[in-house]
Amino acid sequence: MASKEMFELGSKSSAIRDLFDYGQKQAAIVGKENVFDFSIGNPTVPAPPxxxxxxxxxxxxxxxxxxxxxxxxxxxxxxxxxxxxxxxxxxxxxxxxxxxxxxxxxxxxxxxxxxxxxxxxxxxxxxxxxxxxxxxxxxxxxxxxxxxxxxxxxxxxxxxxxxxxxxxxxxxxxxxxxxxxxxxxxxxxxxxxxxxxxxxxxxxxxxxxxxxxxxxxxxxxxxxxxxxxxxxxxxxxxxxxxxxxxxxxxxxxxxxxxxxxxxxxxxxxxxxxxxxxxxxxxxxxxxxxxxxxxxxCLGKTSDVAVYDANRQLLYNGLKDMGYECVYPSGAFYLFVKSPEPDAKVFSEKAKALNLLIVPADDFGCPGYVRVSYCVDPDMITRSFTAFQKLIDQYK
Amino acid sequence: MASKEMFELGSKSSAIRDLFDYGQKQAAIVGKENVFDFSIGNPTVPAPPxxxxxxxxxxxxxxxxxxxxxxxxxxxxxxxxxxxxxxxxxxxxxxxxxxxxxxxxxxxxxxxxxxxxxxxxxxxxxxxxxxxxxxxxxxxxxxxxxxxxxxxxxxxxxxxxxxxxxxxxxxxxxxxxxxxxxxxxxxxxxxxxxxxxxxxxxxxxxxxxxxxxxxxxxxxxxxxxxxxxxxxxxxxxxxxxxxxxxxxxxxxxxxxxxxxxxxxxxxxxxxxxxxxxxxxxxxxxxxxxxxxxxxxCLGKTSDVAVYDANRQLLYNGLKDMGYECVYPSGAFYLFVKSPEPDAKVFSEKAKALNLLIVPADDFGCPGYVRVSYCVDPDMITRSFTAFQKLIDQYK
Missing domain, CATH: 3.40.640.10 (Type I PLP-dependent aspartate aminotransferase-like (Major domain))
Incomplete structure (x- = not known):
């Protein structure tokens, strides 16, 4: 009835979208404040005036x-x-x-x-x-x-x-x-x-x-x-x-x-x-x-300082807990090495703690996860307990 | 250096775009008020409030x-x-x-x-x-x-x-x-x-x-x-x-x-x-x-009455001069039979009078031209002299 190639492309959604959709549903169950969604790169800093x-x-x-x-x-x-x-x-x-x-x-x-x-x-x-x-x-x-x-x-x-x-x-x-x-x-x-x-x-x-x-x-x-x-x-x-x-x-x-x-x-x-x-x-x-x-708006940008503050909060927080992180110099993603070889399994364990992070297999880099920090700074702070619980499982 | 297929598609622009561009250039030479551009379907009625x-x-x-x-x-x-x-x-x-x-x-x-x-x-x-x-x-x-x-x-x-x-x-x-x-x-x-x-x-x-x-x-x-x-x-x-x-x-x-x-x-x-x-x-x-x-804006539209008035003005005007026109019941195009078999030649003769109408060969209908009437009503009235001169060439 339809192009097989297009059907397949339209049916299997991306790991990012799947996690994002899961987060929306989970929020309805456990409360928005208890889901730590680091899945998607949707800028949270408002457009400049x-x-x-x-x-x-x-x-x-x-x-x-x-x-x-x-x-x-x-x-x-x-x-x-x-x-x-x-x-x-x-x-x-x-x-x-x-x-x-x-x-x-x-x-x-x-x-x-x-x-x-x-x-x-x-x-x-x-x-x-x-x-x-x-x-x-x-x-x-x-x-x-x-x-x-x-x-x-x-x-x-x-x-x-x-x-x-x-x-x-x-x-x-x-x-x-x-x-x-x-x-x-x-x-x-x-x-x-x-x-x-x-x-x-x-x-x-x-x-x-x-x-x-x-x-x-x-x-x-x-x-x-x-x-x-x-x-x-x-x-x-x-x-x-x-x-x-x-x-x-x-x-x-x-x-x-x-x-x-x-x-x-x-x-x-x-x-x-x-x-x-x-x-x-x-x-x-x-x-x-x-x-x-x-x-x-030529030459103007959204307030990048907000992302910078998020970056330092998240990077330092996770480093202190013992996560191995790639030092982020740009964009709004923290790339974290999975403490176990299969980042998909690691990401599933995170998901059980309502911590939504994307395994980097589809990015061509197995063994890593992407943590998107274009998020509310409060959520980063609140997520630390879950991040700590997660890494404790590997100690 | 580039895809041949895409290059060809990008190089040969459409007859409509060509006429439209010609109109813009011609307007700079003979004055905007002396070019009667019926080439393009760019709505002139403003968006509704x-x-x-x-x-x-x-x-x-x-x-x-x-x-x-x-x-x-x-x-x-x-x-x-x-x-x-x-x-x-x-x-x-x-x-x-x-x-x-x-x-x-x-x-x-x-x-x-x-x-x-x-x-x-x-x-x-x-x-x-x-x-x-x-x-x-x-x-x-x-x-x-x-x-x-x-x-x-x-x-x-x-x-x-x-x-x-x-x-x-x-x-x-x-x-x-x-x-x-x-x-x-x-x-x-x-x-x-x-x-x-x-x-x-x-x-x-x-x-x-x-x-x-x-x-x-x-x-x-x-x-x-x-x-x-x-x-x-x-x-x-x-x-x-x-x-x-x-x-x-x-x-x-x-x-x-x-x-x-x-x-x-x-x-x-x-x-x-x-x-x-x-x-x-x-x-x-x-x-x-x-x-x-x-x-x-569901259920709202731009003021279609303006197009309707244009339609009647143009259709009646051209009919009276002896043009053979398809009765238009919708959209904002009048389809006119070329008085000579080759509508491209007819359209060129119109162009010499600064009257821009599109030969319908690319629409799969040789022998006709498309006259787009989503235009200023004044322009329609002012264009009649040129339309009259054009059909006089066939009398």
Missing amino acids: CVKEAIEDLLNTRASVEIHGYTSAPGDISVRNGLADFMNTTYNAGVRAENFYMTCGAAASLTMSLKALVESPEDEIILIAPFFSEYTVFIQNTGAKRVVLPPDTTHFQIDFAALEHTITPHTRAIIINSPNNPSGTVYTADTYTRLAALLTQKSKEYGHPVYIISDEPYREIIYDDMPILYVPKFYKDTVICYSYSKSLSLPGDRIGYILVPDEVEGAKEIYAAICGAGRSMGFVCAPNLFQKVVLA | CVKEAIEDLLNTRASVEIHGYTSAPGDISVRNGLADFMNTTYNAGVRAENFYMTCGAAASLTMSLKALVESPEDEIILIAPFFSEYTVFIQNTGAKRVVLPPDTTHFQIDFAALEHTITPHTRAIIINSPNNPSGTVYTADTYTRLAALLTQKSKEYGHPVYIISDEPYREIIYDDMPILYVPKFYKDTVICYSYSKSLSLPGDRIGYILVPDEVEGAKEIYAAICGAGRSMGFVCAPNLFQKVVLA
Whole structure:
């Protein structure tokens, strides 16, 4: 009656969604205050005031068709002009409005970029474990092969010795994601430099570029005064996928962009193919009102200090109890080593204590769990008793 | 450097977009008031007041995460409950929240439904000419075959004698679109009854259902007190694709839904496959704020009377000049027979008079042009001199 592939994809929901749904049901039974839901990355810090102000201003000063009508498929030109100016001022990016394609968020940015880049079912897309689990689904949509680079569990940067053997003549692109979901780590300038050197060498060797797709929804959620690095400065064949879901706490409003700088080899062809991919999947245009909202909020973010406080509370709390945690430099995830080899079993034991944490098997990193700390700080404090009980089982 | 298929799709823009872009450029040269742009279906009637009121109310009374956070992939349950109640009260539909999947507009509804239904590259999807040209692109995205039923140029209903021979054992679905873009015609109850009888017979003959995908963005834009007919009442294996783009003048905000009633054969499998298709293409969820806006505006529409006045002005004006026009009963398009066999040549002659009308070749109906009348009424009146000059060339 229906496509088997789509049916399977729609039937088996993700581990994250399952836990989240369980949490909602459990809350009804034991009380919301007794469920410690660290499962999902739904920003809890409110959107910054500029969002409400911009919407109200647009509603009061613009004609209906201006804010609710179609924009061109790549997006409102005034929005893309503003975005180019912002990127040039902030990162000295040297980009123009025509390099941007406004999208319905990061997932759309990725499916469109991948569909634009993949030429044949022999093409390979490399994921660096740990990686956001939906990448697998997005690659499947293009018909290309997913190739997983095992995690560097020492520093959660990139295992270059292994990567060298993972790139083949069929490699089209490598997806990177820094700050990283789920590990919370941030790539260093050294990592980018080494990655660029290797990809440049391999591109030369195989006679065609190996592209970077840089998925950057957590770009501005970064701590300890670490610098935000502009990836195309390290490697020119970089396509950036951005979303305002996390930086402006607008995940439900579906707004982001793809940036294809002129320096990218075949930039014009790739940009046109992105237009084709958007058309083919039925995206039409990115939400008009929210295109204009993000223009009005350029350079603004939600209050990252709240996440930073959560980070320190959770990281220090768990370290003190004896958990082995990856030091989180960005995003809002703490990556914790499971005290037993099977993180799914560990996560089930946590669940019995109403502590909802996600086993990282689907992120390509068995033996770890992801603890999402975009939550109420109170809940973190209240969860410590359960976290203590959990680790006591291993003492 | 890029996918050839996507590159081609992104490079050759549609005839409509080309004309629209030409109009914008021409306006800069000869003055906006001297260009008569009937090319595009961008609603000019403002969104009804409930839209602004609902947004302001949501901004002032709801927490940020409630209106800007993720909803579940199929959509906010309170929105879908409200929608089910509305459809039950209005059409006696007998549906539940679980039958609805909120989408990013009609195009997304269609790409997701098609991807969910198509099982193999041998599958065939039937389009009834004239049809919205992007259907071709959406079918291509699934890998299925497009099969075109030639137009019934007498009544612009369905040529059933021809349709009987067009349906094969490979037919998965037939897309219908009433009120129709581009012809402006509306299917009668008799047409639905005959279509249902034929599809029921063919489904029995081939041992599997031939589904209707009913694309209904113009559902409420209907004139002369014609009734709005609920297609599943005629044929149970109907999946409805809806969008608020036209009824609430919100095309840029990308909000609509798919309805899979329980009576549809394999409803559960199809619904799950729709979830899979949305996930696969990266839709994540329909825009949260606008899900809640359409809930607040259930049963409301933009002022259709404006389109009705335009319709009468344009239809009568052109008839009086000697144009052969299809009587428009819905949507906001007038379908006009080209006075010469090649409508592209006719459309070029119109363009020389700064009159922008779309040749219907890409709609599967050569020899006709589409005149979109969701425009300023003044422009219609001012355009008459040019329309008169144009037809005088054929006298």
